[in-house]
Amino acid sequence: MxxxxxxxxxxxxxxxxxxxxxxxxxxxxxxxxxxxxxxxxxxxxxxxxxxxxxxxxxxxxxxxxxxxxxxxxxxxxxxxxxxxxxxxxxxxxxxxxxxxxxxxxxxxxxxxxxxxxxxxxxxxxxxxxxxxxxxxxxxxxxxxxxxxxxxxxxxxxxxxxxxxxxxxxxxxxxxxxxxxxxxxxxxxxxxxxxxxxxxxxxxxxxxxxxxxxxxxxxxxxxxxxxxxxxxxxxxxxxGVPPMPAVTVAEIALGDVPAGAHVVDLRPRAALAAGHLPGAIGIELGIDFGSWAGWLLPYQEPIVLVAQRGQNVTEAVTQLARIGVDSVRGVVYELGGTALANFELLDLSAFTDRIRADGAQVLDVRMPSEQGAVPLNGAVRRFLPDLVTEGIPAELHRGRPVLVACGSGRRAAIAATLLLRAGYQPVALTGAGVPDVVAALSA
The missing domain is CATH 3.60.15.10 (Ribonuclease Z/Hydroxyacylglutathione hydrolase-like)
Incomplete structure (x- = not known):
């Protein structure tokens, strides 16, 4: 056996x-x-x-x-x-x-x-x-x-x-x-x-x-x-129909269907440097499909934005595993349009900003994570709740919002949600809230 x-x-x-x-x-x-x-x-x-x-x-x-x-x-x-x-x-x-x-x-x-x-x-x-x-x-x-x-x-x-x-x-x-x-x-x-x-x-x-x-x-x-x-x-x-073909056609920016949700799966550094206004950024990883399925309306049309060489087939496969067969194409070139951007900071720069007077901090981890290692003074809202409940009223659009999670992955996703709601996100990357807490107490 x-x-x-x-x-x-x-x-x-x-x-x-x-x-x-x-x-x-x-x-x-x-x-x-x-x-x-x-x-x-x-x-x-x-x-x-x-x-x-x-x-x-x-x-x-x-x-x-x-x-x-x-x-x-x-x-x-x-x-x-x-x-x-x-x-x-x-x-x-x-x-x-x-x-x-x-x-x-x-x-x-x-x-x-x-x-x-x-x-x-x-x-x-x-x-x-x-x-x-x-x-x-x-x-x-x-x-x-x-x-x-x-x-x-x-x-x-x-x-x-x-x-x-x-x-x-x-x-x-x-x-x-x-x-x-x-x-x-x-x-x-x-x-x-x-x-x-x-x-x-x-x-x-x-x-x-x-x-x-x-x-x-x-x-x-x-x-x-x-x-x-x-x-x-x-x-x-x-009953479920057979798995569809996972190939996806390349389309031009001007051919994005009206009403489609744009999902940018490029690395967070590229995402922060410039992405399509209104897009949600979900860096391609093993849980890409889960986050996309959690944060987007189920089965509504999706257009992906990727770097050439990224495994778009993997992204489409992950979506199909949860029954989402609505990818309409992938865009590789973003030239000729104004792009949205946000700041990415490493641990040292992020904690320096927290120490500054008036810093507003958003913790987007799960409630259990927030309870286990609290970040004093931070506004708490689990990442998916930014979609279902909206941006916390305590946060002000006129000042930067410092966003942290457990590693930087969810913070980057949250930054794109904040940006399209008119806020000024600053995302921690390469570290998480436990690192911030340790650094602030050192």
């Missing part, structure tokens, strides 16, 4: 391919399925099953399309009741493969009501469990993605699910879908995989005494929910 892991860092998720004597099992595939099918072909494996642990909230699934492309049997939790053909997985009703391979569904509600984990048995012996968004490494799947009214009930169900999985043999491999970097975890998850025994010994949530205390702990400091999550569940219930 071999288990191949496909990490998607920008979403904090993993897809798995289990192979056993020429047959394959694909678990929780994302929409860009070619990478999984290529790995299966490289190993000369016939895909036998495609498993979904739950209706995903953070990405568009490629499960249906992977099954259609390969002839594999698509297996979903029975309670998911998805609108496309699949085999329903019922609690403890084994699904038989060949050559001694069996899959045992274990109903593990909590992250979602239908959530189902899959215990892998080889010749009747349990060897691994795909736990999806139930028991995670040092954490658990969050219970509040379907709304606050259901969160308490789901959190108590999650308590039982975690302990159900913790009762498996200690040497069973634990293979969760959600991990570090995912907004589907209730807290910062650690390593990507583990064993049941290691989690029994070290996972703090398994040490909580009862379901009510567990629910209170899980819901004490909920993480923000990305705006695009609300669209993922319905898409994964009704």
């Amino acid at each position: 071999e288990i191949v892991s496909f990490r998607t860092p920008g979403l904090g998720d993993q897809t798995y391919l289990l192979t056993h004597e020429g047959q394959g099992v694909l678990v929780d595939p994302q929409r860009d399925i070619d990478r999984f099918l290529a790995a299966s072909a490289e190993r000369d494996v016939q895909l036998r099953f495609v498993l979904e642990t739950h209706l995903h909230n953070d990405y568009v699934s490629g499960g249906e399309q992977a099954a259609l492309r390969t002839g594999a049997e698509l297996v979903l939790p029975a309670a998911a009741a998805s609108a496309y053909p699949h085999t329903p997985a019922f609690h403890l009703e084994d699904i038989k493969g060949g050559r001694g391979l069996s899959l045992r569904p274990i109903h593990t509600p909590g992250h979602t009501p239908e959530h189902t984990s899959y215990l892998v048995l080889i010749d009747g012996e349990p060897v691994a469990v795909f736990s999806g968004g139930s028991l995670l490494v040092a954490s658990a799947g969050r219970p509040d993605l379907l709304g606050v009214p259901r969160a308490h009930t789901l959190a108590k169900l999650q308590y039982g699910s975690l302990h159900r999985l913790a009762g498996l043999p200690r040497d069973v491999e634990l293979l969760p879908t959600h991990g570090e970097g995912s907004f589907c975890t209730s807290s910062g998850a650690g390593r990507y995989t583990s064993t049941i025994g290691a989690e029994v010994d070290t996972n703090p949530l398994l040490a909580v005494g009862d379901a009510e205390a567990f629910a209170q702990r899980l819901m004490a400091e909920p993480m923000p929910i990305p705006a695009f999550y609300q669209h993922m569940g319905p898409a994964n219930t009704l």
